[in-house]
Amino acid sequence: MSDKTNDSQTLGPDGVGEPTRRDFLYIATGMAGAVGAVAAAWPFIDQMRPDASTLALASIEVDVSALQPGMSLTVKWRGKPVFIRNRTEKEIEDAKGVPMAELKDPVARNANLSPDATASDVDRSAGKGKENWIVMIGSCTHLGCVPLGQAGEYGGWFCPCHGSVYDTAGRIRKGPAPENLHIPNYAFISDKVIRIG
Incomplete structure (x- = not known):
């Protein structure tokens, strides 16, 4: 066998x-x-x-000379929309008139300031003398949708996907979004040019 x-x-x-x-x-x-x-x-x-150093240095320069008060511009930075708005005096006054106790998120979420800066109108804007300018990443902090500008009951931004409502300073006022619209690192390199990143 x-x-x-x-x-x-x-x-x-x-x-x-x-x-x-x-x-x-x-x-x-x-x-x-x-x-x-x-x-x-x-x-x-x-x-x-791309390597980390390329991503870290990625910046854009935006000419905002054509933006009159009440006008907005959306640019793309690092694959995200960025809202740039030249606010009117009324929009600034409306934002300044909101008591901090009414805010859902009391933190500025401004990468140009300390992490614990409050969400006052001036800390959300480009600062003293440039309070009319606001620059924010245009992604809803709920699920990343892109809100519509100059919409909603506070005249700021409204995300129709789930109903988040932001005021004229980009602060969350109603809806499921947990945080204010985030503000990226940026600076005015001249009176009419903003460098983002």
């Missing part, structure tokens, strides 16, 4: 074949090949990503 192993498939009681050693070898070889292909492709995929 021969001690050879029989690789032919044996049928089980339900008529389905039981796996053999050859089946296992096919599966193991296929898996090893797939892992090897991914390992070989990864350096090519990884080199397409």
Whole structure:
């Protein structure tokens, strides 16, 4: 008698074949090949990503000379919309008149100030002498939708997806959004040019 192993498939009681050693070898070889292909492709995929220093230095300059009071501009920065608004005197006065106790989020969320700065109108704006300018990342802090400008009951921004309402300083007043619209790092490099980033 021969001690050879029989690789032919044996049928089980339900008529389905039981796996053999050859089946296992096919599966193991296929898996090893797939892992090897991914390992070989990864350096090519990884080199397409920009490095951290490129992302950290990414900035844009925006000419706002054409924006009269009451006008807005939306630009794209790092793949996100950024709202730039030259507010009217009435919009500034409305924002200044809101008691801090009424605010849902009392923090400024302004990357140009300390993290604990309050959400006063001046801390949300471009600062003393430039209170008319407001620059904010245009992504709702609820789920990242893009709110509509000069809409909603406070005359600021309204996110129709889930009903978040922001005032003329970009502060959340009603709806599910937990935070004010965030303000990126920016500076006026001249009277009419803003550098964002």
